[in-house]
Every structure is written in C-alpha cells, then in structure tokens.
Amino acid sequence: MTSAPESFLTDGHGGVRIAADRTGHPDATAVVFLHGGGQTRRSWAKAAAAVAQRGWQAVTVDMRGHGESDWSADGDYRVSSFAADVRELLRRLPPQPVLVGASLGGITSMLLAGELARGCAAAVVLVDIVPDMDPSGADRIHAFMADRMVEGFESLDEVADMIAEFNPHRPRPADLDGLRANLRRRGDRWYWHWDPQFIDGTAEHPPMEVTDVDRLHAAIAAILADGVPMLLVRGQVSDLVSRDRATAFLDRFPQVEFVDVAGAGHMVAGDRNDLFADAVLNFLVRHRPEQS
Template identity: 45%
Template sequence: MNSTIEVRRYRGADGINLVADVGGDPSAPPVILLHGGGQTRHSWRGVMRELVARGYHVINFDARGHGDSGWSPDGAYGLNLFAADLGSIVATLPSPPVLVGASMGGATSLYATGMSTKPFARALVLVDVVPRIDLAGAKKIIAFMSARSDGFATLEEAADAVAAYNPHRPRPKDTAGLMKNLRRRADGRLHWHWDPRFLDDPQRAEPPLFTEQLNQAAGQIRIPTLLVRGLKSDLVSEEGVAELRRQLPQLEVHDVVGAGHMVAGDKNDAFNEGVLKFLDKHMPAPSGAS
C-alpha cells in the first residue's frame, strides 16, 4: 500500500490552479475531500491520513480562493464555479469517487452530483450541511468571517478569535497548526488564508444559502448519501434534516455528540468512525488494507 502523500496541481474551471494533497494507490477506490468556506485542505489532515491508511486513494484539495489554490481573477465564487472545479478533478479519475464535503464543500458535492448528466460520484458524505440551513447559524458564520478584516498582529490573537467562535472546543495548547490557515501579507499582519473578495460575491457558497438549487439537485440523486451532523451545530436543524430526507429517502445520518459545525475538528475519532463505516458498506477498500 502506498501511504505517501504528495502535493499535486489540477487545472480547474477557467484554468484556475487547484492545489491538492494526494495519497494512496491510484488504482484504489477514490475519495475526494472538500473543505468548508474559509478553511483549507489542512482541516482534513487527520481524516486523510486515516483514509489513506485504510487503503483509499485520496484527493484533498484547496477550493479556489482558499489555501494554496488560485484566486478567481474577477472575484467570482459561486456554487457553479466550485462545482465546475470539482468536475475537473473528478474527470481525471478512472471511476466515480466518494465525495466528502463539509459545509461549502458538501453543498458543492450535492450540487455537482445532482446537476451532472452522467455518473459523477459513487456516494456522498455531507458534513453538517443540508439545503435549508438555519439562518441564525449562517449569520454567525458570516459575522466570524467578516470580522478582523485588518488581520491579526500575532498567532495568539487569531487563536483567541477561533476560541471565541468555538467556545465548546478546548483551546489547543500549541497554536502553531493554525498557521496553515493564515498568511502574512505585505502589511506584516496575519490574515485568513482565503481571498477576502469571497465575502463580496452574493453567489458565494458559504454558508450554502441556495435552498431551491440544492433541493433540486438532491432530488436527482440516487446514490448512497450520509449526513454527518454535529449535535451542537447551529446550522443543521431537525427540520432541515427532514426536508433533505424527503428528497433523499436513502439518506443515512450519523450524529456526533459534542460536535458543532466543525465536526471533524471537534470530534475527529467519532467523525472518522461514522465515515469509515459508511465507506466500508458502500465502497470498501481492497481487502488486506489496514
């Protein structure tokens, strides 16, 4: 089994450069990881290591305008562009992948799969996202992403901001890992590692507010689908889950106790358990993988 993880570049829609961590045997069942808005591929690092160790071929990429991927030249960050970027990566694979997407990444996966005219994915894992999210929770996300447009003087300041947004998550003693989500600009201050114009686009996909489009897409999906929900989430309500289930009768739900919207970061072991069980059921890795 090839457990080496390497950095690879893909050409997305309109030629944008997409940067990914890729690991595992290319002939193994493929899994694509899609992070949430304002995050980077590094939010999946624990999940990726586990999937590669289990024998999957994993592509974990930065969305346009995020992390090391290119920024849209015209500041456009609509759901259609994120879906087109995903389609560019899926087209490089010999078989349809399982798509694991958090928030914006989940909305992208749902939309791209439902609107495709040919088989696009083998299965879907939607992480704390449904077509009709709670608007109060959405406003909280936008408020956090909009705050501190002037950046941070120190890493500790950024860590304080994250701790205030996620008070239920213990503040890490070592904040060095947070630097993967920050970049130092010419002003000498630390800024979040995404294009600030992302928030200016009214069609942006985070938080995913396109209920009718996503419901339309969901109505076309017949593949196995798992919703992983943080029981402390302020974005996914019982009503939202019930509505999605009407569109997707095959929907499976894995609730993670003690997790908020950032499910994988809050409770990584419990998150992995639910996802791996789903994958074992619908797209098992080659026998003998550990």
C-alpha cells in the same frame, strides 16, 4: 502505514489553478474531501489519513480562493464554478470517487453530482449541511469570517482566542503552529488565507446558489434517483443544521443515512475527528465492501 501526502496542481474552471493533496494507492477508489468556506484542505488531514490507511486513495482539495489554490481574477465564486473545478480535478483520478463535502464543500458536491456531472460519484457524504440550513447559524459563520478580515491579526494568539470564542466546545490548542496553515503572513501581521471577495460582497459572481433551496433539493433528488448512496453527518451541537432541519431533510429524503456526532459543532471533523472518521469509514465499507 501510509506515505506522506503528495501535493499536486490542476487547472480548474477558467484556468484557475487548484491545489490538492493525495495519499494512499493511486489506483484505489478516491475519497475526495471538499472543505467549507474559510477552510483549507489541511482541515481534513487526520480523516484523510484514516481513510488512506483503510485502502482508499484520499484526496483533499483547496477550493478556489482558498489555501494554495488561485484566487479568481474575475471574482467568480459561484458554487457551480467550485463544482466545475472539482470536475476537472476528477479527470486525474480513477472513475467513480466518493465525495465528502463540508458546508460549502457539501453544496458543491450536491451541484456536481446532482446537476453538473450526474453519475460522476459512487457515493456522497454531506458534512453538516442541508439545502435548507438555519440562517442564524449561517449569519454567525459569515460574521466570524468577516471579522478582522481587513485588519488581520498581530499574533497567532489573537487568532486562537477568536477561534476559541467562536467554538467554545473545542479546547484552545496549546501548540499554535497548526494555525499557520489557515493564515498568510504579510508584513508584521497575519491574515486569513482566503480571498476577501468570497465573503465581502464585492465578488462579480458570488455563491448565490447557497440560498437556492429548491435547486439544491432538486440536486439531492437527482443524486438519489441515480442510486448513489448518501450520508449526512451532523454535528450534534451545530447551529447551522439544527436537529429540526436535519429531521426535515431526512423526512424528505428517507434514503439518506444519518450520523449525529456527539460533542461536535459545525466543524465536525475538527471537533471530533475520531467519530467523524469512523462514520465515514463505516459508510464506505457498507457501500464499497471490496475496499474494506
């Protein structure tokens, strides 16, 4: 059994307040979970619990502009700023954590461990993200995030219907209370929990690094050159990381380990948390046997 997660706050880059949870022994090696764009730290709850039960400290983070973390007053949503936030948070954890990043969180992990703070991580897990992602899949995700961004939703049922249409392979939940973590209530309507500037093109400093494939490939190469183990976990029906793009990435970086999760799309942990958690734990055990 593990204790309930402990919430804490830390100052990120430029004083932006970053919210996080941790569970497990505070002196154990930390596994830091970084969510994708439009998500929150709550998306990792089951995976974090599984990791903590096996002896690691699990830390889940709300990225700036998401969840309970501050929105950036000056519209700074550069991936390098997300990475700088995480670097500040790591100062509060034991050295040499494992970074687990999904989508935007994976790109953040690339720049943090391969450029901003080389040597900071003991291992890196990329969850359904490669530098050369499929643009049609990225456009589909962008359209989902932008839809109803301004007008919001009248009810949680409307939110559940929209998510079910976006993720048809995932059963629509009967209990909608879990959706509340992803939304904010204002007046009589529900709105997504993230800063619209992050997606609507008005941010003063948008996350342009996501399109700089050469820079991201260089970051991956630097991580591997430092001897840091890396795992790519792909959702088998993902439209962001197609099988061809995953193959090209693995051909370019044969040191990277790979797991293809059946029955999962881009939201791997949410679609098949059991298989996702097993893949991460197996990777951790191989590369941190003293924690097994």
